[in-house]
Amino acid sequence: MKTPALIRQAIRSMDRYRLRSAFMMLGSLVGAAALTFVVSLAQGAEAKMLRTVKQVVGDGSVIVAGGGSRMMGGPHAAAGRLTIDDVAAAVQQVPGIEAWDPQAVVRETVRHADSTTEVRVIGGSEHWSRVWGRGVARGESFDRSAIEGSSRVALIGETVAHRIFGAENPIGGDIRIGAVPFRVIGVLEPFGVDMHGMDRDDEIVVPLSTLMRRVTNIDAIGAAKIVVADPRREDTVAASLRQALRARHRLDRDRPDDFSIMTSSQVQGMVSTIERVLWLYVPLVGGIVLIIGGGVAATLMLASVNERTAEIGLRTAIGARPADIRWQFIAETAATVVLGGLGGVVLGLAGVQLVALHLPLDSTVSWAAVAISVLASIVVGFAAGVAPAQRAARLNPVDALR
Amino acid sequence: MIDLESIGKTYTRQTGESVRALDDVSLRIERGEFVAIVGASGSGKSTLMNVLGLLDEPTEGRYRFDAEDVSNLSLAARAGFRNARIGFVFQSFHLLARTSALENVELPLLYSDRADIAGLGERALAAVGLADRMQHTPAELSGGQQQRVAIARALVNEPDLLLADEPTGNLDAAVAAEIMSILQSLNRAGRTIVLVTHDPAMASAARRLVRLAHGRVVSDGPIASGDITLAPTVLEAR
Ligand SMILES: Nc1ncnc2c1ncn2[C@@H]1O[C@H](COP(=O)(O)OP(=O)(O)OP(=O)(O)O)[C@@H](O)[C@H]1O
Numbered sequence: 001m002k003t004p005a006l007i008r009q010a011i012r013s014m015d016r017y018r019l020r021s022a023f024m025m026l027g028s029l030v031g032a033a034a035l036t037f038v039v040s041l042a043q044g045a046e047a048k049m050l051r052t053v054k055q056v057v058g059d060g061s062v063i064v065a066g067g068g069s070r071m072m073g074g075p076h077a078a079a080g081r082l083t084i085d086d087v088a089a090a091v092q093q094v095p096g097i098e099a100w101d102p103q104a105v106v107r108e109t110v111r112h113a114d115s116t117t118e119v120r121v122i123g124g125s126e127h128w129s130r131v132w133g134r135g136v137a138r139g140e141s142f143d144r145s146a147i148e149g150s151s152r153v154a155l156i157g158e159t160v161a162h163r164i165f166g167a168e169n170p171i172g173g174d175i176r177i178g179a180v181p182f183r184v185i186g187v188l189e190p191f192g193v194d195m196h197g198m199d200r201d202d203e204i205v206v207p208l209s210t211l212m213r214r215v216t217n218i219d220a221i222g223a224a225k226i227v228v229a230d231p232r233r234e235d236t237v238a239a240s241l242r243q244a245l246r247a248r249h250r251l252d253r254d255r256p257d258d259f260s261i262m263t264s265s266q267v268q269g270m271v272s273t274i275e276r277v278l279w280l281y282v283p284l285v286g287g288i289v290l291i292i293g294g295g296v297a298a299t300l301m302l303a304s305v306n307e308r309t310a311e312i313g314l315r316t317a318i319g320a321r322p323a324d325i326r327w328q329f330i331a332e333t334a335a336t337v338v339l340g341g342l343g344g345v346v347l348g349l350a351g352v353q354l355v356a357l358h359l360p361l362d363s364t365v366s367w368a369a370v371a372i373s374v375l376a377s378i379v380v381g382f383a384a385g386v387a388p389a390q391r392a393a394r395l396n397p398v399d400a401l402r
Numbered sequence: 403m404i405d406l407e408s409i410g411k412t413y414t415r416q417t418g419e420s421v422r423a424l425d426d427v428s429l430r431i432e433r434g435e436f437v438a439i440v441g442a443s444g445s446g447k448s449t450l451m452n453v454l455g456l457l458d459e460p461t462e463g464r465y466r467f468d469a470e471d472v473s474n475l476s477l478a479a480r481a482g483f484r485n486a487r488i489g490f491v492f493q494s495f496h497l498l499a500r501t502s503a504l505e506n507v508e509l510p511l512l513y514s515d516r517a518d519i520a521g522l523g524e525r526a527l528a529a530v531g532l533a534d535r536m537q538h539t540p541a542e543l544s545g546g547q548q549q550r551v552a553i554a555r556a557l558v559n560e561p562d563l564l565l566a567d568e569p570t571g572n573l574d575a576a577v578a579a580e581i582m583s584i585l586q587s588l589n590r591a592g593r594t595i596v597l598v599t600h601d602p603a604m605a606s607a608a609r610r611l612v613r614l615a616h617g618r619v620v621s622d623g624p625i626a627s628g629d630i631t632l633a634p635t636v637l638e639a640r
């Protein structure tokens with residue numbers, strides 16, 4: 001039989017045995033949907049994660065954070081505090097450091113005219129922009145004199161600007177952070193949503209000294225990022241910093257660190273572990289579902305062959321060769337499973353679009369995922385057809401027609 | 403056209419017991435004949451039909467079709483031969499459900515390597531008087547109409563030989579007579595037909611009668627009056 005006729009026959013049969021076909025499709029539908037959905041999500045999440053991680057912890061940087069989770073301010077014990085002086089002293093002792101920036105983060109109410117909103121307010125040094133790799137899109141950043149003079153100047157994110165200034169030009173505008181008046185001197189480069197799902201354009205950056213002395217009364221910082229001159233020496237620098245900080249905090253040998261220290265390669269290691277899980281186990285699950293679906297399809301098809309002995313006998317009598325019968329059943333199984341798979345891909349992609357509306361993801365259509373799912377359902381479909389086709393082709397027409 | 407020489411067929415049951423279904427059957431059938439094969443149940447009629455139709459292989463003897471020895475063809479070669487040269491009509495019509503009459507009729511063309519197949523299905527349906535039922539599915543057709551579709555399917559590839567095994571077994575007398583008269587007119591138009599039946603009334607439509615008993619040919623000759631009794635319905639149909 002010629003291929004177009006074979007495909008037409010397969011489609012006719014799917015139409016003749018609708019219920020059976022629907023059940024046969026279910027397995028590949030669910031499998032391909034899971035595969036597409038998960039691989040797309042994984043790829044989207046991975047791209048996003050890599051991008052933010054690169055931005056936050058680029059190559060050759062070390063992050064030092066205070067012992068507790070005091071990133072958002074709040075009460076804290078005297079022990080385990082990380083101060084600017086701690087970091088400054090440690091950095092003094094360790095060679096090979098290019099730049100560093102201490103950071104403190106608080107949530108505060110921000111006002112302009114009648115608009116009020118609550119945002120993250122980040123305090124940083126004059127090295128802020130360089131160390132974190134983010135500048136201003138409009139206006140200008142603050143410099144050393146602003147830090148020394150605790151100037152009340154602020155850089156605001158696009159989201160904040162839009163929320164409290166609307167269409168008005170925010171540069172030069174007056175805002176109040178808590179009760180303290182600030183002047184907006186710049187708008188931050190857009191960043192988007194980070195891997196934690198936080199809108200990083202919904203924040204304000206001010207000089208750390210101003211934040212600590214005028215807005216809140218904290219003297220501890222949440223974290224500091226240290227950029228190492230030679231990225232290959234990142235681990236040595238991290239080790240030396242750790243020793244210096246332990247000495248400053250007067251920690252005995254048997255006391256654990258009251259701060260945490262992490263290098264960019266450690267962070268990236270964590271990311272690649274997550275990636276491995278996503279890329280290995282999750283598609284595996286989708287693959288297994290698909291294979292189980294293939295088993296179900298093969299079983300249903302075998303039952304169908306048993307039911308259709310008369311049809312097979314008739315086809316044989318009127319001239320179908322064993323190969324024609326074999327291909328008919330392979331084509332029928334494969335077409336059904338692949339159609340289910342295609343449906344699954346569409347469903348999976350729709351699911352991804354839906355999720356992407358609520359989660360911070362980058363690419364929402366992974367063509368790799370589509371290709372894997374389609375390919376997998378083709379392979380499974382053909383494989384599932386082999387046994388039923390073999391049985392059908394072996395039927396004796398004389399017995400089948402009796 | 404057909405030359406069977408000392409054909410024997412022995413079935414070996416799973417129990418090891420063997421059944422002699424055909425025993426030393428020699429038979430020649432010429433182009434244009436209309437042969438009825440009759441005999442008691444279990445006499446070997448269907449077995450002979452399956453051998454003639456290359457659906458089954460004899461265990462002994464030689465089968466020549468148009469001087470070509472077809473006794474030992476491969477499965478695929480036999481399929482090709484059946485497709486091009488033989489048409490089958492069965493007691494149960496074996497039409498594909500939920501499939502139009504036309505599509506059913508065109509089914510053999512799927513397995514044919516003929517190029518000029520356009521219009522053959524329509525022509526075959528018209529030949530059995532169903533030109534106005536092409537798009538009907540089997541469920542929408544009467545038993546007699548379904549068998550006519552099956553006959554059209556057997557004719558679509560213009561075979562040399564038409565084999566019919568109890569084609570009227572599932573039909574009532576009036577409809578059966580209708581089917582027989584279709585076969586008769588096909589034969590008058592030159593088609594070679596072998597009909598298996600145990601109904602003498604149906605056999606009377608043929609021109610030659612072969613009687614089997616216990617797998618052997620016990621009589622063979624032209625149909626003469628008195629050989630068989632004709633049912634009134636058949637007489638009317640003629
Ligand atoms: N596959 C088989 N295995 C074993 N014995 C068989 C097989 N097919 C047919 N037979 C036997 O061969 C003999 C001839 O059978 P066949 O079907 O040719 O009879 P028949 O004349 O067509 O009978 P009926 O009029 O009942 O259709 C019977 O005894 C039958 O039991």
Ligand SMILES: [Mg+2]
Nearest residue numbers: 447448449567
């Ligand atoms: Mg029989």
